[in-house]
Amino acid sequence: MTLSQLTLHNFRNYAELRLNAAPGFMVFSGANGAGKTNILEAVSLLAPGRGLRRAALRDIARQSGPGDFAVAAQLDDVHLGSGTSIETPERRKTRINEATVPTNDLAEWLSILWLTPAMDRLFTEGASGRRNFLDRLVTALEPSHARNCARYEAARRERNKLLSDPYPADKDWIDGLDTQLAQYGAYVAEARGQMIAALNHRLEQSESNIFATPTVELADGQMRSEQQLYRMLQQNMAADRAAGRTIRGPHRTDLHVIHSAKQQPAEKCSTGEQKALLFSIILAHADLIAERRDARPILLLDEVAAHLDPQRRAALFGKLAERGGQVWLTGTEPDLFKDIPADALHFEVSDGTVTRR
Known part of the structure; x- marks a missing residue:
């Protein structure tokens, strides 16, 4: 289960974002409040439920936007999308290959697991x-x-x-x-x-x-x-x-x-x-x-590296690399991810912009 592309529209602090993804590690570093967790939250909304923050739909839409939001992703030759409209901001609609389906149908295509600081x-x-x-x-x-x-x-x-x-x-x-x-x-x-x-x-x-x-x-x-x-x-x-x-x-x-x-x-x-x-x-x-x-699930690990000592951090990255799959991680410092395999994709997040490192 690997996303090849993630697209956001009026999502949190992102007016528009198109992110090319790949198997393995997707690493996002940047200051607190830059928008790292927002990216993981967007991925989590490609599964049934309210996402990793369990936020109300109105709170997900960009504050300075018109009131709607959308998350879309490419999974092999399948296009997944979920979001709200300006007319019905409290109702989430989901599409799979452009066909409207119940949001719970997303579980047939993706398994997504996450760990966040709030889960402490x-x-x-x-x-x-x-x-x-x-x-x-x-x-x-x-x-x-x-x-x-x-x-x-x-x-x-x-x-x-x-x-x-x-x-x-x-x-x-x-x-x-x-x-x-x-x-x-x-x-x-x-x-x-x-x-x-x-x-x-x-x-x-x-x-x-x-x-x-x-x-x-x-x-x-x-x-x-x-x-x-x-x-x-x-x-x-x-x-x-x-x-x-x-x-x-x-x-x-x-x-x-x-x-x-x-x-x-x-x-x-x-x-x-x-x-x-x-x-x-x-x-x-x-x-x-x-x-x-x-197929391995997509893992979303928000700020987990900072809470591990260097030995356990390296062991965790080694275990994840050995098992394969797609793992999305966030952290404030790029050095936290120095033990991640060299083929990982690293991104710098700053005030709603994402740049490949």
Whole structure:
């Protein structure tokens, strides 16, 4: 999975940008605020979801622009594009080879994984961030997961609307939504459980001399079948009506990560250990995707080199080079990337302009 060209229109601080890309390392250096992370964010929007910043669409459009934005890329002979229009700035539209498609269809073409400084808080903040992280990992491995999550959430929103209505809805209407929630919830739970099992197997095989080795698990325990989920929804109907929302289900799942060597939850580890655990998960998951989808995912690593000592930095670059694929990196200083292979493409970013070094 390698982009050969990236084009931006009214994206963040870029009025227009056309960037030729190549397999291997794409390195962007420059001062803070120059626009390095914006480039990685643009690539991340070639996958389902809200991108690596999880920003509102209005915030992505260039501040001095008319209100729209577009991201386009070339993947072999496939043209991918996503963005908004001036008329509908809150609605994202996606095209593949000029045909309008649901944004979730992007997962069929690209797997994209990322690490950003904001993810340092993943283990200490609320469960929703970990759940989003979990579902990105699953979607990168199983593209249909994004559609199943979207269908589950649509049914849950409709059910919550009925539950919060002071006038009780017809029971058949609620039962119909419970059937949908159970069906798509079972798909979501099964895909999550299968990914966790496969990832743990891959982590057991990974080298532990660079980063800490984690074990990952779902906080809700075992997967639930469609019948179990339907029964649970029916049994909790009174409590859900009192709360005005669906209290239990896959939308409440949490991801637990444990430092294997210490048998210690990630949230109780040091900041450095937490970052190491994240590195291990991303690298192992990239290997898993390469094995299952016969192509390595695109990796977006934002400001990761600055937080590693020279020995681990060189080891990371060596591991990434050995495995191949396309890796996009950012950093404030070009010297941070001196151990990257000589065929890497280096770019200087300054106030919305990108120059090949």
